[in-house]
Amino acid sequence: MAAAAGVSITTVSDALNGKGRLPDATRRHVREVADRLGYRPSAAARTLRTGKSGLIGLTVTTYGDEPFTFTEFAYFAEMARAATSAALARGYALVILPATSRHDVWSNVALDGTVVIDPSDQDPVVSELVRQGLPVVSDGRPAGALPVTAWVDNDHEAAVLGILDHLADAGARRIGLLTGTSTDTYTHLSTTAYLRWCERVGQDPVYEAYPAHDPCAGAVAADRLLARPDRPDAVYGLFDPNGTDLLAAARRYGLRVPDDLLLVCCSESTVYANTEPPITTLSLKPRRIGTAVVQLLIDAIEGAESDRPVEQVIPTELIVRTSSQRRSPRTTVSPPRSPEET
Amino acid sequence: MAAAAGVSITTVSDALNGKGRLPDATRRHVREVADRLGYRPSAAARTLRTGKSGLIGLTVTTYGDEPFTFTEFAYFAEMARAATSAALARGYALVILPATSRHDVWSNVALDGTVVIDPSDQDPVVSELVRQGLPVVSDGRPAGALPVTAWVDNDHEAAVLGILDHLADAGARRIGLLTGTSTDTYTHLSTTAYLRWCERVGQDPVYEAYPAHDPCAGAVAADRLLARPDRPDAVYGLFDPNGTDLLAAARRYGLRVPDDLLLVCCSESTVYANTEPPITTLSLKPRRIGTAVVQLLIDAIEGAESDRPVEQVIPTELIVRTSSQRRSPRTTVSPPRSPEET
Known part of the structure; x- marks a missing residue:
């Protein structure tokens, strides 16, 4: 290529990459020769020179090598949509990577950086990406180091405490939790907030944990929670399908919602506005999160001066519907509360 | 690497790629040496050998080099979500590529194949991908060659004819069309179906065309359509935001919907269930389309025997709401119809 153009290799590189101080005529000449020869520098070489590929990754690492079609869940779907829009708007391609693949997808794409959703503690994907010197922005504050x-x-702690107080205010005496077995901070912080609240109000914890990427396990856990001898009279479910699973389990045990059982779940799904009865949901605002993580990642990739804080807390929203409001409270006695609450 | 393991280059390659007939011990030995040396075959070399990267692309090429954040539109967002789920479920990463980028994103990723949404006729992206021997599956039947x-x-022809008949049945005497200036088959087939219908029923066509990726242009076109001296008493809009744009324009001209103006638009957005009044929409079923294109693409990549036809037509659904139903028809005279319709 350099020989054909009668210039040095450096000149070819500078001309094709818009770098260095070259006369316009030289630059034009090199480009014409390159076009004539059908010359395309290899992807890897190009990325090494410019330092940028224009590709950013997005993946959920929570469940390790378990297959997980995460876009089937409303939270991830909305988050990924917002992330895609934010990437496209800044001229980046978004690569949505599977947790597990027959192919070595990570090696086949030159990522400038990656968004990791709900990393587990000591997440090996995050550690490896950071070792390679690539920016990683996580949806979910990272655990430990x-x-x-x-x-x-x-x-998440404030959100869970708010929900538990809301349920207690509606007359709940024993609030149960459907939680996950994974070690991401969403699951961890939500569960410890629940346990702390129980301790504070003097209630024995009543919870079931299951692998949240497995929808069948969720239905079984909901059933198990309502089959317990110390059956709760209110349940908060941490994951998207918990509302419908709990409704189905309540029906099996002849429990009326909200009369016998109050329900809240964390979900972005609009189906809960139309279930029988409609279910109160906590929204984590995945669109705002998806936009924010991509903005932060691209800022880091481009080394841009930015006013955006690198640790951002997005407010949640409790959408109160019939399932968490007792029509005629059967009791006005609230569970004991700690002094700062009363 | 081969020297360190004391074997031939072919043996290294076969051992690391799970190919050839090697004793298990040899395979294990080579892998251990590779691990010890931190040896990773380059992405390009690996892809050449295995023939697969596990990455598939998705892009909208309709508007050429115009920036277009297509996931902001409900159709593309739902389609992309379904495509992502289908890709993840089969262990593929989905790369959502921008129409235009400072970066050479196409060169920086080893795609096994690409889904192209609404290609324009003589689409250069499709032509280039096919020239490279990569499978291309299009959302939207390809124009010409x-x-x-x-x-x-x-x-699309049947869908448009159905909508026009629906509006005529509701009492429309002069039906207008909001259409696009692009040359993809969706826009083309929908527009020609409208023109043919007009000819058949003896109505002068009343339409405005605009570049559909530009939301501002859509609002202006809606306004222009209702400002015409030959103002239509019903409008079908081909694109997602047309419903709200037409409602706003109707308000400016003091037109009541549906009394003075009947409206239908093609949209997947749930906002039209709650506009004032709710607007009748045509759904193109983007989830089914997104799933189908990825299934077909992966079948082609894997050379799998498949029963799936390589040309699939997905049924549309007209969701009839207030905007296309006259409360008290002002006339019972229908526009003239062709013999086969009566």
């Missing part, structure tokens, strides 16, 4: 470039998250 | 591996589409 996980070294991410930036993170965006909700205040 | 565009050589795609497979396509999935709706029957």
Whole structure:
């Protein structure tokens, strides 16, 4: 290529990459020769020179090598949509990577950086990406020493405490929790907030944990929770399908919602506006999160000066519907509350 | 690497790629040496050998080099979500590529194949991908000689004729069309179906065309259509935001919907269930399309025997709401109809 153009290799490289101080005529000449020869520098070489591929990754690492079609869940679907829009708007391609694949997908794409959703503690994907010097922005604050470039998250403890108080105010005496077995901070912080609340109000914890990427396991856990001898009279479910699973289980045990059982679940799904009865949901605002993580990642990739804080907390919203409001409270006695609450 | 393991280059390659007839011990030995040396075959070399990267692309090429954040539109968002789920479920990563980028994103990823949404006629992206021998599946039947591996589409002519008949049945005497200036088959087939219908019923066509990726242009076109001296008493809009744009324009001209103006638009957005009044929409079933295109693409990549036809037509659904139903028809005179319709 350099020989054909009668210039040095450096000149070819500079001309094709818009770098260096070259006369316009030289640049034009090199480009014409390159076009004539059908010359395309290899992807890897090009990326090494420019330092940028224009590709950013997005993946859920929570469940390790378990197959997980995460876009089937409303939270991830909305988050990924917002992330895609934010990437496209800044001229980046978004690569949505599977947790597990026969192919070595990570090696076949030159990512400038990656968004990791709900990393587990000591997440090996995050550690490897950081080792390679690539920016990683996590959706979900990282546990312990996980070294991410930036993170965006909700205040999960405050959200759970707010829901438990809301249920207690509606007359709940024993609130149960459907939670997960994974070690991401969403699951961890939500569960510890629940346990702390129980301790504070003097209620024995009543919870079931299951692998949240498995929808069947969720239905079984909901059933198990309502079959317990110390059956709760209110349940908060941490995951999207918990509302419908709990409704189905309540029906099996002849429990009326909200009269016998109050329900809230964390979900972005609009189906809960039309279930019988409609179910109160906590929204984590995945669109705002998806936009924020991609903005932070691209800022880090481009080394741009930015006013955006690298740790962002997005407010949650409790959408109160019939399932968490007692029509005629059967009791006005609230569970004992700690002094700062009363 | 071969020297360190004391074997031939072919043996290294076979051992690391799970190929050839090697004793298990040899395979294990080579892998251990590779691990010890931190040896990773390059992405390009690996892809050449295995022939597969596990990455498939998805892009909208309709508007050429115009920036277009297509996931902001409900159709593309739902289609992309379904495509992502279908890809993840089969262990593939989905790369959502921008129409235009500072980066050479296409060169920086080893795609096994690509889904192209609404290609324009003589689409250069499709032509280049096919020239490279990569499978291309299009959402939207290709125009003319565009050589795609497979396509999935709706029957847009039947859908438009159905809508026009529906509006005529509701009392419309002069039906207008909001259409696009692009040369993809969706826009083309829908527009020609409208023109043919007009000819058949003896109505002068009343339409405005605009570049559909530009939301501002849509609002202006809606306004222009209702400002015409030959103002239509019913409008069908081909694109997602047309419903709200037409409602706003109707308000400016003091037109009541549906009394003075009947409205239908093609949209997947749920907002039209709650506009004032709710607007009748045509759904193109993007989830089914997104799933189908990815299934066809992966079948083609894997050379799998498949029963799936490589040209699939997905049924549309007209969701009839207030905007296309006259409360008290002002006339019972229908526009003249062709013999086969009566």
